[in-house]
Amino acid sequence: MKVLKFGGSSLADAARYLRVKDITLNVHQAAGASVVLSAPKGVTNMLAALCEQAEAGEDYAPLLQEMSEKLVGIANELSGALSDFDSEAIHTFIDTHLAQLEEHLQGIKMLHVCPDPIAAKIMSLGEYFSVNFFSAILSALGQKNAIIDPVDYVLAEGEYLDSIADLEISRSRFQDFSYDANTVLIMPGFVAANAAGEKVTLGRNGSDYSAAILAACLDAQACEIWTDVDGVYNADPNQVDGAVLLDKLTYQEAMELSYFGAKVLHPKTIGPIAQFSIPCLIKNTLNPEAPGTLISHEPSSQSKVKGISLLENMSMFNLSGPGMKGMVGMASRVFEVISNANISISLITQSSSEYSISFCVHGKDEERALAMLEDAFALELSNNFLEPIEVKKNLAIVTLVGDGMRHSKGLAAKFFSALAQARVNNVAIAQGSSERSISTVVENRKAKKAVKVIHENFFSNLHTIDAFVVGCGTVGAELLGQISKQQQSLLERHIRLRVYGIANSKKILLKSEGIDLQEDWESMLAEATESLSVAKLREFTQEHSLVNPVVIDCTTSEVIANTYIDFMTSGFHVVTPNKKANTNNMSFYNKLREVAQASNRQFLYETTVGAGLPVIDNLQKLIYAGDELIQFEGILSGSLSFIFGKLDDGMALSEATQIALENGYTEPDPRDDLSGMDIARKLLIMAREAGLDMELTDIEIDPILPEEFDVSGSVEDFMNNLKALDAVYDARLSQLRSESKVLRYVGSIKDGKCRVSLVEVDDSHPLYGIKDGENALAIHSHYYQPLPFVIRGYGAGAAVTAAGVFADVLRTMPWKHV
Structure with missing residues (x-):
């Protein structure tokens, strides 16, 4: 026999109840089934809000009416879908229990307080609606079923609203429980009774816990938790792209993940199934064919690390001072105070010097914990045996979990390396002796980023x-x-x-x-x-x-x-x-x-x-390797290389510049190129990379445009005025052609000086053939002499420049340690 638990998301409406029916009957036919049900989706929240409104003396009637309409709506839809559905009995059940609820709310409103015993009765009401709906569904189909009231069988101890089951006594009570194999058992989750027979609730995720208790009491072959996801992921898929579904978890791994905030199962749920070695399968009601995640003693071979969990909105207390060192019982006093306040501690760390002890609690408990600690240690604080208690707020605990972490080298280093990559500081660190998990406390605002980066480092090759x-x-x-x-x-x-x-x-x-x-x-x-x-x-x-x-x-x-x-x-x-x-x-x-x-x-x-040429990278590598720049010369402007190449072919200066502008070779304003300032800036960057302490004003520039030339006005005005220089350059270039020479605009660094100048070169010069947008650079260094290190290639155009930028962007990829 299997125990199946269905949560509120699986019971949102009549259609979901009928889907749960199909799953239940399929399992029942194969192995026998017992079903534990949560309240219909949203009903428990409504019940809690009703209590709050009544306590505050507010008008709770609209919300009570809304809940009534929701329940009646589900009943009516079920009645329409199932011809033999006992609609009258269900409506009577709803009316009776809502009337009792209203009596309780009236009393709460008069007293302005909701006693815990009453709250337990009210908060568990939704589960009783669910089991009666489901029993009526099965009865309408002729399926034999029986409702188990956990008040009669499950004994629990503790607070009315957060009790823990006594498994030994509960199991003994079920020894007297008899049923035939054809019967589907139905039990409301979240509910138990104390030694006085009063109804209590089992706290957060109480229905999951109820399913584990029932499985242990009936010696079930398996416990299945049906929810709205395909199983357990290695990180929250709502926060991390590429979160991976886990096929298996051990009980210990599930315990660690759930303890540190992962939405797996509450640690209380894992206890009973682990104690009696009952496999637990997490399945999806909306996708029942998915294999789900199996929690058992059987380890998975998927990965050494199983998952990353996150506890947000934490506060960390730090008690330190000379009174801590060597003082027997200080730690026990601290934790006794917190225990007496019924506050859960999520993480503890202590310095080896015994000078300080730190621990984390949920942010909602911070003020109460601080007040009780200050009261308990008032004498030590007043006499400076303890420093003022330090509280750090808005923190989160990020935890890496996996049985395979035990005795595996380098995982902690990789964990903290990932945090460094995410630029996240560790406020505190803790690792249990089981080596099954390692936790770090970080700022709350950076926690999700930390989880994403850790996930990428451990689970993704992206x-x-x-x-x-x-x-x-x-x-x-x-x-x-x-x-x-x-x-x-x-x-x-x-x-x-x-x-x-x-x-x-x-x-x-x-x-x-x-x-x-x-x-x-x-x-x-x-x-x-x-x-x-x-x-x-x-x-x-x-x-x-x-x-x-x-x-x-x-x-x-x-x-x-x-x-x-x-x-x-x-x-x-x-x-x-x-x-x-x-x-x-x-x-x-x-x-x-x-x-x-x-x-x-x-x-x-x-x-x-x-542009796209690796000039800076190569120069930096030479310098890092201990080389030194002796001399540099080259054509550094692809746009001017293109323009002067066209001049070689007899084209006018203004026409060549216009084509370069239209092709995107020049800056948006070609005056930036023709002024020589663009090359001067490049030359200054080269000089500074080589270790020279220079300013832009230190660079000597021989301009292409004469000093008296009018460069004012818009780009269009300038391009029209540029035609006035065509004749000047035609005459100069005609003379050079007669001498088998060409004109090149060259940047140079020599003897600590930088110059940009027009140079006349013949065919024996290495820059003679550099045109049509090419760049050519010659680096003379101690390592590269007498022959220089030459870099040559296209340096003009948006595509080339963008490709170079693209290459730089790809260099920002973070390294990952295997």
Whole structure:
């Protein structure tokens, strides 16, 4: 015989009751069934609210009427579905018990208090409605059944509203209970009786506990808990994407998970089934074909670590002082005080020096616990044997659980490494001697993020990147297109890159589930109402517990560049082709790197010099390896490489510049390229990376545009004025062609000085053939001489630059320890 328990979510309406009937009869035909039922969904909450309203002297009639309509509605639907349903008897039962309930509520309202014995009777009423509904369903189908009132059989001790069953006596009482194998037994959950025969309730998850008690008392072959999920997951699927359904758990693993807040079974439930080695299966009423999760002595081979649980809204007490050390009985006094207050302690830790002892309780018990401790230790506190009791609020306990953790090396290190990756500090740590679990106390606001990162490290091979793209012009739009195109390929490589935000200079589009880049995000951004700020993105990442947030600045804005430090201190990596931050004053340049290191965030800017070419990375590696830059020279602008290549072919300066602008090779304002300032900024970045302490004003620039040339007005005005220089450059280039030379705009570093200049070169010079958007850079160092380290490739165009940014974004993936 099996004991089946159905919770409130499985009993929400008449259709659910009939589904429960089908499951029960299927099991009964195969093995015999006893059923334990919770109240119909929502009824227990209504009963609790009715008591509160009556105590407060409020009008409870509307809520009482709502509950009556719910119960009558279920009865009427069942009557319509089953021709032989005894509707009259059920309606009489409802009316009688609601009348008794109203009498109790009237008394409570008069006294302004609800005594616990009365509360126990009221709170358990929903379960009695359920079993009578279900008995009438089975009777209508001709199925023999019997209702067991646990008041007659289950003896419990303790508080009226949170009692614990005496299994030995309860089992002995069931020895006199007889029934034939054709009978389906039906018992209300949540209910028992004390030694005086008074009705009591079994506390939180009391119906699960009732099922375990009945299974133990009837020596059932199995206990099945039917709920609204397919079984037990290794983390809360509402909080963690990719939470995995567990096939098996041992009783001990289930106990640890449930104790630390996982929605498995209450520890009280596991006790009876573990004591009598009764397998327990967690099943889904809405998906009965799913295999569920088996809790037994049989271990699973799925993983050494079974799950991650989370207890939120905790408070931690810390008692410390010279009076703690070597003082026999201090710990027992502390815990006796808490025990006398009927407060549950969730975690305990003590320093090896015996100087302090810390423990966690639920936040709702904090004030009461503090008052009792201060009263009990008033003498020690007044004489400074104890320091003032420290209370840390708004905490959470994150616990890693698994039988396979025992004697497994490196799991604790991996656990704490994951917390470090999530930028979560440990307030306290505890591990039991069983080595079956390890717990850490963290800030409540960071707990869900901690669980997500731990889950990724232990149960997922996905690397997560949570992106926010700022600037959706030429490069930004191209980058978004590349990310969209590569989604499937990234997933095949175990990379999940989601864009959660897209911003322009005026507003930002944010979506908690990520932005579908296949949709018209431009229109959605146009309709957005929020503006971009560090505080807004920080709030968003915290609210949605994002694991690895990255800000990608595709603008040329100095204002955005100045926020990088704030972004990194707020937990964001920063990736950018924007040169403004690295060419700000030297103090800001150094501060960026200090903050990146201190915050353990990455600041990546490869595309600021060579677009898609790995210039910065290679130079940094040389410097880290002990090399030293002696000389550098190169064509650093893909746009000017393109323009001067066209000049080689006889095209006019204005025409070549117009084509470069239209193709997205130049900056939005081509004056930034033609002024030489863009190359100067790149050269300054190279110089600083090589260890030179320089400012932008230290760089000598020979401009492409004569000093007297009018560069004012709009871009359109400038492009029209640029035609005036066509003849000047035509004449110069004609002369150079007669000498078999070409004109190149070159950046150089030599003897600690930087210069950007127009250079005339012949076909023997390595830069002679560099055109059509190519970049070419020659690094002369101690390691690379007499032949330089040469990097050459295309450096112009949105696609190349976006690809370089994309590569930097992928470098923000966190490392995972196997």
